[in-house]
Amino acid sequence: MRLALNYCLSSTILGKSSRMRWRLPSPIAVFAASDVHMVDNDWSISQYPLIPGHEIVGKVTITGSAVLGLNSGDRVGVGWQANSCGHCEWCLQGEENLCADSQGTCVHRHGGYADRVRVNARFVVPIPEGLESERVAPLLCGGITVYTPIRSHGVNPASRVGIVGIGGLGHMAVQFAHAFGAEVTAFSTSPAKEADARSLGADNFVNTRETKTLKNLAGHFDFILSTIEADQDWSAYVAALRPQGKLCFVGVPPGVLGLPAFPLVSGQKVVTGSPHGSPLMIREMLRVAERHKVQAITERFAMSKANDAMNKVKKNKVRYRAVLAT
Numbered sequence: 001m002r003l004a005l006n007y008c009l010s011s012t013i014l015g016k017s018s019r020m021r022w023r024l025p026s027p028i029a030v031f032a033a034s035d036v037h038m039v040d041n042d043w044s045i046s047q048y049p050l051i052p053g054h055e056i057v058g059k060v061t062i063t064g065s066a067v068l069g070l071n072s073g074d075r076v077g078v079g080w081q082a083n084s085c086g087h088c089e090w091c092l093q094g095e096e097n098l099c100a101d102s103q104g105t106c107v108h109r110h111g112g113y114a115d116r117v118r119v120n121a122r123f124v125v126p127i128p129e130g131l132e133s134e135r136v137a138p139l140l141c142g143g144i145t146v147y148t149p150i151r152s153h154g155v156n157p158a159s160r161v162g163i164v165g166i167g168g169l170g171h172m173a174v175q176f177a178h179a180f181g182a183e184v185t186a187f188s189t190s191p192a193k194e195a196d197a198r199s200l201g202a203d204n205f206v207n208t209r210e211t212k213t214l215k216n217l218a219g220h221f222d223f224i225l226s227t228i229e230a231d232q233d234w235s236a237y238v239a240a241l242r243p244q245g246k247l248c249f250v251g252v253p254p255g256v257l258g259l260p261a262f263p264l265v266s267g268q269k270v271v272t273g274s275p276h277g278s279p280l281m282i283r284e285m286l287r288v289a290e291r292h293k294v295q296a297i298t299e300r301f302a303m304s305k306a307n308d309a310m311n312k313v314k315k316n317k318v319r320y321r322a323v324l325a326t
């Protein structure tokens with residue numbers, strides 16, 4: 001395993017036609033759990049030497065001749081996706097994140113820690129003025145990954161929502177579910193996170209090591225979003241759903257779910273999943289984040305300390321998103 005990091009601090013994007021290039025005078029790139037997966041080739045898609053980084057904020061330096069609506073000097077962000085086919089049914093209906101030819105920002109190309117980044121302008125989103133670069137960068141992949149299912153599955157002020165895992169994804173999910181007006185319950189193995197969860201908008205906190213508490217919530221939730229990458233007793237979470245309730249995975253547990261079908265049939269319950277979001281949804285999310293003051297809690301590392309950041313992410317010690325900055 002090799003990790004190539006480029007410490008040049010004037011990162012960029014550049015291009016021709018619909019592509020663009022940008023330079024990042026004050027570059028912000030996040031070291032997320034997905035970057036660790038890329039470094040370790042956990043998904044068998046990594047190509048070495050690898051330059052990670054897929055939650056990045058910077059400024060445009062050059063745009064291709066076909067780029068409209070973005071200009072040199074604009075503060076912009078890029079998330080997981082850097083390109084797609086542009087002509088399949090999913091691309092045409094603004095759901096490029098479902099395109100079979102989706103290209104990741106740090107998959108077979110230099111990601112956000114490089115000194116230059118070049119992407120299709122369709123996947124570059126302007127950052128609203130009221131959002132701080134360091135606090136908004138984690139929203140560009142982690143944030144949209146939780147925002148999309150909360151939005152798409154109709155969470156509203158009458159909803160009872162459970163967020164499983166209060167980490168990089170979960171701490172943003174609590175804020176968005178709260179912004180949608182839902183009653184929010186945070187599930188965590190760490191009681192030390194209760195104060196944070198409540199300050200982010202959680203109405204209730206459940207220590208998942210106390211299995212009895214989850215049993216007492218049978219039939220309670222309209223929507224449960226799991227952000228964790230660990231196996232659990234998922235049948236207990238299905239039992240915690242109301243009829244027509246949905247259990248949605250954005251974190252990927254290593255094992256199989258192993259769920260009994262009867263509770264799904266009798267209660268018309270749904271088990272589903274969701275990847276990152278489309279550029280259109282990212283733009284909407286940023287407007288919501290600005291209006292409702294949703295932002296990531298970040299821990300800043302110098303770019304030269306990228307390996308320290310990675311090790312801390314691996315040990316699950318970062319509260320809640322590591323950012324690399326000058």
Ligand code: ZN
Binds near residue numbers: 086092096099
């Ligand atoms: Zn497509």
